[in-house]
Amino acid sequence: MNIPHRLYLTEDQMPKQWYNLRADMKEQPDPMMNPGTMQPAVEEDLYPVFCKALAHQEMDAETRYIDIPDEILDMYKIYRPSPLVRAYNLEKELGTPAKIYYKFEGNNTSGSHKLNSAIAQAYYAKEQGLTSLTTETGAGQWGTALAEACAYFHIPLTVFMVKASYQQKPFRKAVMSVFDAQVIASPSDTTQAGRKILANDPDCTGSLGCAISEAVEKAVTTEGCRYVLGSVLNQVLLHQSIIGLESKTAMEQLGEYPDIVIGCAGGGSNLGGLMAPFMQDKLLGRADPRFIAVEPASCPSLTRGRYAYDFCDTGKTTPLAKMYTLGSGFIPSPNHAGGLRYHGMSPILSKLYHDGYMEAVAYEQTKVFEAATMFAKCETILPAPESSHAILGAVEEALKCKESGEAKTILFGLTGTGYFDMTAYDAFRNGTMPDYIPTDEDLRRGFDALPQVPGRD
Numbered sequence: 001m002n003i004p005h006r007l008y009l010t011e012d013q014m015p016k017q018w019y020n021l022r023a024d025m026k027e028q029p030d031p032m033m034n035p036g037t038m039q040p041a042v043e044e045d046l047y048p049v050f051c052k053a054l055a056h057q058e059m060d061a062e063t064r065y066i067d068i069p070d071e072i073l074d075m076y077k078i079y080r081p082s083p084l085v086r087a088y089n090l091e092k093e094l095g096t097p098a099k100i101y102y103k104f105e106g107n108n109t110s111g112s113h114k115l116n117s118a119i120a121q122a123y124y125a126k127e128q129g130l131t132s133l134t135t136e137t138g139a140g141q142w143g144t145a146l147a148e149a150c151a152y153f154h155i156p157l158t159v160f161m162v163k164a165s166y167q168q169k170p171f172r173k174a175v176m177s178v179f180d181a182q183v184i185a186s187p188s189d190t191t192q193a194g195r196k197i198l199a200n201d202p203d204c205t206g207s208l209g210c211a212i213s214e215a216v217e218k219a220v221t222t223e224g225c226r227y228v229l230g231s232v233l234n235q236v237l238l239h240q241s242i243i244g245l246e247s248k249t250a251m252e253q254l255g256e257y258p259d260i261v262i263g264c265a266g267g268g269s270n271l272g273g274l275m276a277p278f279m280q281d282k283l284l285g286r287a288d289p290r291f292i293a294v295e296p297a298s299c300p301s302l303t304r305g306r307y308a309y310d311f312c313d314t315g316k317t318t319p320l321a322k323m324y325t326l327g328s329g330f331i332p333s334p335n336h337a338g339g340l341r342y343h344g345m346s347p348i349l350s351k352l353y354h355d356g357y358m359e360a361v362a363y364e365q366t367k368v369f370e371a372a373t374m375f376a377k378c379e380t381i382l383p384a385p386e387s388s389h390a391i392l393g394a395v396e397e398a399l400k401c402k403e404s405g406e407a408k409t410i411l412f413g414l415t416g417t418g419y420f421d422m423t424a425y426d427a428f429r430n431g432t433m434p435d436y437i438p439t440d441e442d443l444r445r446g447f448d449a450l451p452q453v454p455g456r457d
């Protein structure tokens with residue numbers, strides 16, 4: 001079969017339902033715990049923080065397919081279906097017999113896959129009659145995506161942006177402002193959580209964990225306001241399943257099926273979404289692909305973290321989730337892949353990894369930028385630093401194929417573009433990009449502060 005460079009599904013081939021991977025998991029992730037009672041959280045516990053429909057999706061482990069409301073489909077159609085690309089030039093550059101495909105999610109103003117969940121979350125907030133939303137953003141892609149979605153549904157938005165990214169990427173803030181979002185560098189003095197963090201460390205460059213604490217505080221102290229999160233949560237993985245569903249349809253059209261599915265993993269949403277229908281096949285015994293999560297060596301939650309109950313934020317205000325974690329107090333070094341600087345990991349991915357359904361690797365950022373630069377030259381897309389972790393993962397697997405002579409089919413998620421990451425690309429090119437790897441002692445401090453959950457650890 002003649003495989004085109006890019007395959008775009010037609011609008012009517014776009015999925016009309018999201019796929020809820022939990023419905024097919026043999027064992028469920030451990031339940032979220034209410035830190036006040038140390039009992040499993042119930043849907044109503046989440047209402048003060050999340051809007052109701054999303055709290056319901058968060059807790060729903062049974063409904064296999066969930067209809068995507070028409071209003072959401074209408075906005076999806078502005079930039080979806082996204083293309084499935086055969087990386088012919090990259091294959092040639094590597095001299096590999098492997099067939100490399102990537103699903104490109106950077107083709108919208110937010111520059112990433114984050115818009116898939118932002119639209120859903122803004123829609124449900126509007127439907128409930130909420131009057132404002134808050135969120136955190138690391139790299140800025142999630143904040144931008146949510147700003148776009150909130151502008152579309154006319155909901156005011158406050159974004160707490162990790163200070164390291166706020167300083168590295170001033171134009172990210174400018175884009176969010178175009179969509180009328182208020183952007184605050186986190187930690188900030190606008191919340192108690194922020195003030196506490198600054199009192200301990202006035203030069204704190206922030207982390208997703210800090211920014212989440214600030215955004216949650218703002219939500220629960222503001223009438224008609226709720227908090228939305230761009231990763232980690234079950235509901236976000238659900239929304240991102242559209243990436244995998246489209247990929248599977250497109251690959252079927254080409255007569256292809258991946259031997260290996262690779263994604264970068266910050267909180268786990270793009271990988272969770274990309275792999276969902278393929279993982280379904282594995283869980284149901286219909287196929288046996290490998291899944292590889294790629295994380296930065298500076299924030300190695302899967303590869304060096306503990307599988308334990310932990311808070312999702314630094315201020316310890318959220319419910320406890322059982323996940324691979326470096327400890328909610330862990331502040332990763334200011335790595336350029338801001339979207340991967342999160343101490344924890346999606347409980348769904350954590351469980352699958354723990355049960356041996358998924359592998360994980362961690363790479364240093366200079367190696368990641370080497371791969372990013374090679375990819376840009378071959379494929380004419382300037383990849384986001386986060387996405388470039390998946391590129392390196394795919395390159396490594398393709399090189400193994402070169403050695404073994406196997407023509408494996410590799411699918412990876414190219415989650416976004418890196419046009420706002422030029423400081424990072426410059427640092428890489430002029431040789432000033434450092435590689436930080438936390439010591440065991442650094443990690444031990446995080447593990448020592450993990451909360452105790454009686455009868456659960």
Ligand SMILES: Cc1ncc(COP(=O)(O)O)c(C=O)c1O
Nearest residue numbers: 141231266267268269270339416
């Ligand atoms: C471009 C891009 N890719 C990947 C990620 C990682 O998030 P997740 O693991 O939820 O997909 C981010 C997060 O901000 C991002 O901006």
